[in-house]
Amino acid sequence: MKITLNPDEKVVKIVKEGLKKTGGYCPCRRERTPDNICMCKEFKEQIADPDFEGFCHCMLYFKERNGD
Template sequence: MKITLNPDAEIVRIVKEGLEKTGGYCPCRRERKEEYKCMCDEFKAQINDPEFEGYCHCMLYYKHKD
């Protein structure tokens, strides 16, 4: 298992800017809840799911199964 940044530098830049503005809360969600702090609970669950491969909700990170 491995986690990498999106190879699209423009997406990474936009999401990181968003994270700076929100103080670390997921920029693609409206609510400011603890579970939405990056890395959010949703992506952590996807990391722990052996079947999941793909991007996090904001497409900042990509989880590779192998």
């Protein structure tokens, strides 16, 4: 399992700027709850899910599944 940044630097820049503005809360969610502090609960659960491969909701991170 590997977590990498989106290879699209433009997306990374936009999401990181958003995170700076929110003070660490997910920029693509309205609720400022502890679950939405980056890395958010949803992405942590996706990381823990052996079947999940893909981007986090904001597309900042990509989770690569192990080849099996």
